[in-house]
Amino acid sequence: MTPLSQLLPGQFGKLASLNPERGVDQRLMALGLLPGMVLKLIRRAPLGDPLAIEFGGQVVSLRLAEAENLIVDVAADCPIQRPRQP
């Protein structure tokens, strides 16, 4: 269980929980990011924030602070690509 903000570029994760009371999470849920959904952190912006994530065939950008409450499961059943060592 890690916050989405700590995924490495190229890493996949399965959304475990979010905070439905928050506006950002409501927006993401409307876009189809619901618990159980597999997502991929594509990259960070050149200045480190925001992040670009991919899920359900779309690429969406969200800010680091807003990604902290999204908890993902980097579990065995997610297709994981070897992340680059930081």
Add this chain to the structure above:
Amino acid sequence: MSTPEAGLLVALVGNPNTGKSTLFNALTGLRQRVGNYPGVTVARKSGTCDLGDGQKVELVDLPGLYSLAAASPDEQVVIDALSGNIAGDRRPDAVVLVVDSTNLLRNLFLASQVAELGRPVVIVLNQADVAKKQGLRIDTELLSRRLGGVPVVLSSAWKGEGILDVRRAIALAIAQQTQLKRVAWPTNIAAALADVAAAAAADTGKQISEADAQRLLFDTNPSTADRLGWTIAQREKTLRSARDRVRNSGYNPMAAEPLVHYAHLRIILEGVAIEGLGKAGRSAAVDRLLLHRILGPVLFLGIMLGFFGSVFWLAKFPMEWIQSGVDWTKTIVAPLLDAYPMLQSLLADGIIGGVGAFLVFLPQILILFLFIGILEDSGYMARAAFIMDRLFSWCGLNGKSFVPLLSGFACAIPSLLSTRTIEDPKARLATAFVVPFMSCSARFPVYALMCAAFIGPLYGAGWQSVVMIGMHCVGLLFAVPTAFVLTRLVLKAKPQPFVLELPRYQMPKPRDVIWRMWQNAAEFVSKAGTVIFAITIIVWALSYFPREASVADRIKAANPAASEEVVKAKLQAAYVEQSYMGRFGKAVQPIFDPLGFDWKITVGVLASFPAREVIVSTLGVTYSVGEGAEADSRQLRKAMQDAKWSEGPRAGTPIFSLAAVLALMVFFALCSQCGPTIATLAQETGGWKWAAGSFVYMTALAWVAGTAVYQVVIRLT
């Protein structure tokens, strides 16, 4: 526009960037602005659409949205339009859901929510050409059946394909009242919804639709409750127990709606779309380059510098042509009216000068919007926002503020128009408010004159460039804290999350880009143009009247040996001095005294409130070197260098001391001296409140900063 006889109203609804406006244009023949940038349509537009059988309906194009849970004002517009809450507007008789064929699941979430409104529905799977290229095959018949028999048609609005099918489908939906299959709410949620509806109906005495009950139960936003007049005291207990009931059934009440809808849609879409092998993943590859950690920002800077550099560069020539066209018209028209000096001056200096003053902005506006159009339509704009967001987020703006602020260095007018692409109303307002601080090209002549006349000759070319660059930064220095204070302390609205879709790249379509450029230019001319025109006439009148013949005699008598030209220049100066403007300038000079301005500069400052670049020609008049003064005029420079205070404590010292020169430039860097900007600001912020605020704030700031500079520098030199 005449209302269609049938009086039926059809609304286009869908996610942002799916092609609603393009479809609207294809269906109505009207031209609406389109762009590959989520959030391009910001208010509703309507037109008449033929359904193919002679029947006509009124079609409305609405802003794109992802969900009916109103989070932003744009979304509220759609919800109100769909439920008929906009005053003087009917509830639509049918809803056309425009769907991006390449992302059915997400797009149909909104459709599934709209189904709850119980309106006849048509599903248009647009961008079918893109789906086809990706090798995606969609079984529209199966989808139609699963959705309860609503018409489902494929279209490529941009290519004009499938438009007739859309027309027929709308006719069918209206004739057969086709309803979209609705979700089956789990028992506990259904019961909670019923509780809410019953309680709200009892408390307000109004009929509560199922869709309203859902908004009341699921939304944190109170807009639906407010509209129905269901007060907090009345609703609090009911909502709490209804939400508890939802929670007890295993759903978070705030997440129940998307969870149930998406589960419902996953079953419906089973086997509907078959992915082929022609997967198009080119956008990801382009992003690897354009969003690369090091190359990304480098390319970004290159693109922006290239684009905005050429705004100056390309616009220079047409601007010169317009300027010489205006001057030429003056020289043709003026002699015809030699017998009527007042009329001559009104026409030449007032009307032609006034029209010319805003026409010269036109090339810049056209070119700027051409570039913005290319950036948006290609899909790069969203990436620019992604790259820049970090730099703007800390002061309450966001990545989308970047383009308006950068283009503000060319001209504030198009830049204000481009703030429309910022969805968050708070960030949009704050961006629009600080745009006028950017050092626009009209400030350039002022800096150029002052630097060439004083800084260069006294301190050398090196310092001249330093001051020039410094002046371009002064505005920025004040803009950032202003935005910070505005978003933190003044604007109370809840900040919107910055969730931005990065659309796929596409070749910009010349037709859309050029149309858009044209539309913005037309809007500028019709709205801002009239205001500039009016203000110019007023300033002309104030500096023309009263005009007494005795002045002419006095000047001629005082300069018997002077050439005709010198007399003319002196006469003009004398006229201005005793005009209302001149008298007023002398009267208010004490206000500008702390900045070291004499009455002549004061008149220049006053006359340049409608358009700051007027200062140069006004100084030309008050320093009696004739009207044609330009920034590089030797005569004007000399006259200003020689000018001395004639009275008061500073008598005998030069008026244009280093302190006064710097104060004047800082004053111009910060002061709100542009009628069109104020007019556009009012238009874009929906009222004169912010425009007036901006005027007062910037002018006061300019005075304070100018005074500070003068008082400090005068003591140091």
